[in-house]
Amino acid sequence: xxxxxxMQDALTLAGESIxxxxxxxxxxxxxAFRGVINSNERNAIENLKEFTSKDPAAVKEAYAGLVAMxxxxxxxxxxxxxxxxxxxxxxxxxxxIKEVSxxxxxxxPALQILLGSVGRTPAHxxxxxxxxDYYVKNNHMEKVNEAVYLITLKTELPSLKExxxxxxxxxxxxxxxxxxxxxxxxxxxxxxxxx
Amino acid sequence: xxxxxxDQHKEHLSFLTQVSPDVVKEFCRISMEFIRKGTNxxxxxxxxxxxxxxxxxxxHGVEGLMYLLTESSKLMLNEIDFQDSxxxxxxxxxxxQTLLEIxxxxxxxxxxxxxxxxxxxxxxxxxxxxxxVQLASRSLRRQTTPTVxxxxxTEDSGVKDTTILQTDPVNLLHLTKVLDEALQEMKSPYCxxxxxxxx
Numbered sequence: 001x002x003x004x005x006x007m008q009d010a011l012t013l014a015g016e017s018i019x020x021x022x023x024x025x026x027x028x029x030x031x032a033f034r035g036v037i038n039s040n041e042r043n044a045i046e047n048l049k050e051f052t053s054k055d056p057a058a059v060k061e062a063y064a065g066l067v068a069m070x071x072x073x074x075x076x077x078x079x080x081x082x083x084x085x086x087x088x089x090x091x092x093x094x095x096x097i098k099e100v101s102x103x104x105x106x107x108x109p110a111l112q113i114l115l116g117s118v119g120r121t122p123a124h125x126x127x128x129x130x131x132x133d134y135y136v137k138n139n140h141m142e143k144v145n146e147a148v149y150l151i152t153l154k155t156e157l158p159s160l161k162e163x164x165x166x167x168x169x170x171x172x173x174x175x176x177x178x179x180x181x182x183x184x185x186x187x188x189x190x191x192x193x194x195x
Numbered sequence: 196x197x198x199x200x201x202d203q204h205k206e207h208l209s210f211l212t213q214v215s216p217d218v219v220k221e222f223c224r225i226s227m228e229f230i231r232k233g234t235n236x237x238x239x240x241x242x243x244x245x246x247x248x249x250x251x252x253x254x255h256g257v258e259g260l261m262y263l264l265t266e267s268s269k270l271m272l273n274e275i276d277f278q279d280s281x282x283x284x285x286x287x288x289x290x291x292q293t294l295l296e297i298x299x300x301x302x303x304x305x306x307x308x309x310x311x312x313x314x315x316x317x318x319x320x321x322x323x324x325x326x327x328v329q330l331a332s333r334s335l336r337r338q339t340t341p342t343v344x345x346x347x348x349t350e351d352s353g354v355k356d357t358t359i360l361q362t363d364p365v366n367l368l369h370l371t372k373v374l375d376e377a378l379q380e381m382k383s384p385y386c387x388x389x390x391x392x393x394x
Binding site for chain 2: 128130185
């Protein structure tokens with residue numbers, strides 16, 4: 001696993017007990033991971049009152065380095081060996097390497113889910129509502145007498161909290177066609193998952 | 196159900212009672228053309244000269260016929276009702292027979308033309324689907340996320356539109372199941388009873 005040199009230097013600071021004392025290291029690491037995963041805990045580092053370091057700028061840089069490593073490792077799906085060797089290069093003592101690796105293992109799935117959801121995708125269908133009407137007549141024609149379905153697809157967009165809707169109507173034949181095509185897609189899916 | 200004619204209509208159509216069934220057929224053909232493509236006043240001139248009558252009379256005759264045909268198609272009159280409705284207009288047997296034939300032949304087409312005037316909702320036209328596996332993105336490498344992409348084609352009064360949507364395998368199965376249930380609903384006894392009874 002590779003980090004840009006400036007980040008590697010910053011990470012090295014996190015391994016030094018002058019800046020981050022041994023007693024505070026575990027909570028330092030914990031806060032870094034939680035800050036990435038939970039957007040409301042992004043500034044939790046401010047609340048760590050036990051830091052009595054003489055150089056707050058160094059603490060800040062160390063935190064930046066650690067967070068960069070967390071995200072990059074999850075992004076590249078790094079395994080423990082590569083992570084450990086990177087931390088060794090940054091002159092981390094063995095206990096600190098172990099601490100970071102364990103926390104990384106624990107949080108890796110959540111980190112990857114979060115990273116996977118970043119980015120633009122088309123509207124993602126999550127639910128469908130339907131309504132069946134009987135079309136009797138209109139102001140130009142009487143005796144129309146047809147069944148009409150109104151279909152609403154509920155979709156999710158990554159940036160919006162509320163579900164969006166896509167609405168359209170269908171006659172019975174059209175719905176038959178639609179369901180036929182969806183069934184083809186399902187069969188294709190089954191075949192792929194078995195083969 | 197019978198068509199009611201106002202006096203003005205009866206007057207316009209009375210001209211046709213005096214001509215031969217062939218002429219009536221010709222007028223019917225002209226009326227159908229007008230219903231399909233819109234009116235063309237020049238034809239009135241030619242016909243008026245040939246029959247030796249006023250342009251206006253021809254004009255009203257054709258309009259009266261158009262009204263008769265469109266109203267009957269709109270109400271979807273059956274044979275008996277149509278014949279009873281034109282009984283009061285004073286046509287002879289042959290003419291009535293001709294009119295009935297023309298009506299029965301053309302009423303589907305007239306209804307299609309009328310339906311172009313009705314309001315339309317965006318309706319389903321076609322669905323294209325495609326199965327993808329997402330391997331990586333800028334923020335996460337080494338993924339294997341199955342995705343199904345859809346292109347939904349809808350049409351609204353002739354205007355076509357496409358929407359790109361995606362879903363995952365679980366939602367695809369759910370979607371198929373729910374829409375299949377919707378389709379089956381039309382075959383349930385309740386719906387069938389309603390359809391039978393609304394005529």
